[in-house]
Amino acid sequence: MLNALNQWGFEEVQIQRRFDCFRATSKEGTARKYGVHGANIFGLKPV
Amino acid sequence: MAVSCPVDLDTQFLRKEVSTLYSRVVNQAGGEFHFHRGPAYAAEFLGYDPGELATLPAETTGAFAGIANPHLMAAISAGETVLDIGSGAGMDLLLAARKVGPKGKAIGVDMTDAMVELARASARSLGLHQAEVRKGDATALPVESASVDVVISNGVINLVPEKERAFDEIVRVLKPGGRLQLGDILLDVELSEDARRNIDLWTG
Numbered sequence: 394m395l396n397a398l399n400q401w402g403f404e405e406v407q408i409q410r411r412f413d414c415f416r417a418t419s420k421e422g423t424a425r426k427y428g429v430h431g432a433n434i435f436g437l438k439p440v
Numbered sequence: 441m442a443v444s445c446p447v448d449l450d451t452q453f454l455r456k457e458v459s460t461l462y463s464r465v466v467n468q469a470g471g472e473f474h475f476h477r478g479p480a481y482a483a484e485f486l487g488y489d490p491g492e493l494a495t496l497p498a499e500t501t502g503a504f505a506g507i508a509n510p511h512l513m514a515a516i517s518a519g520e521t522v523l524d525i526g527s528g529a530g531m532d533l534l535l536a537a538r539k540v541g542p543k544g545k546a547i548g549v550d551m552t553d554a555m556v557e558l559a560r561a562s563a564r565s566l567g568l569h570q571a572e573v574r575k576g577d578a579t580a581l582p583v584e585s586a587s588v589d590v591v592i593s594n595g596v597i598n599l600v601p602e603k604e605r606a607f608d609e610i611v612r613v614l615k616p617g618g619r620l621q622l623g624d625i626l627l628d629v630e631l632s633e634d635a636r637r638n639i640d641l642w643t644g
Contacts, residue, residue, distance in 0.1 A: 394597075394622075394624060394626060397603065397607060398607075398620070401607045401608075401610075401611055402611065403620060408626070409512070409513050410487075410508070410509075410512060411626070412485060412486055412507060412508050412509070413485070414475070414476065414485055414486070414507040414508070415475070416485070417476075418474055418475055418476060419474045420474040420475070427627050427628070427629055427631065428626075428627055428628025428629050429625060429626070429627050429628075430625070430626055430628075431486070431506075431507030431508040431595065431623060431624070431625060431626075432508055432623070432624060432625075432626045433508050433509060433510065433512060433513050433621070433622075433623055434620075434622040434623070434624060434626075435513050435514065435619070435620065435621060435622070436619070436620040436622070437617065437618070437619055437620070438611060438614040438615070438616060438617060438618045438619075438620070439616065439617075440616045440617045
């Protein structure tokens, strides 16, 4: 995702925070297997 | 990085599956799902302000199914135009509408009829006339080019098979200098081709 945002020309791309959003769900095991988590991802369109 | 769906995955079928799933979130709020929903989850897992959520209609917060919190990234200011891609039941949209105030605009776009109607009704009930919900999807946003200060989205882009088109659209609608405050799914490992063809891993 970060590569994609850079590829589309966004600047200052960064992950600001991660969230363990699948904890205590039926998909927790799959999420752990693939390292799946929610994230806040920021980018700026160039001026 | 592969950002698109495998060519032999039926994207129309995937889109329909996603729409059906999220219609069920509205119509069977207490049903069983593989993801958390609701205001308690949003506050405990994602850092939303429970007091702020308590002022929104319960139907909207109850159907919230986001996976991050775009509002934590940068302050949304009065007078700005915010676009929420995949606005769902409207929780993030309504929070944004309050922040932009009556001189700003908060536009929600969603492809699921039940979500569009719920978000519109919630905006009406709160008197948030600056909130507008349009039916559409991330690959063909019904929004004017270079008209948006902030694009937010929460757990939606990962569900879009044609991600290139979605990113093209985000770039198109943002003003120069505009912000993307994206809440979405990240993976620590690259998925195999087989895994990316597994539609259950797309829809959950």
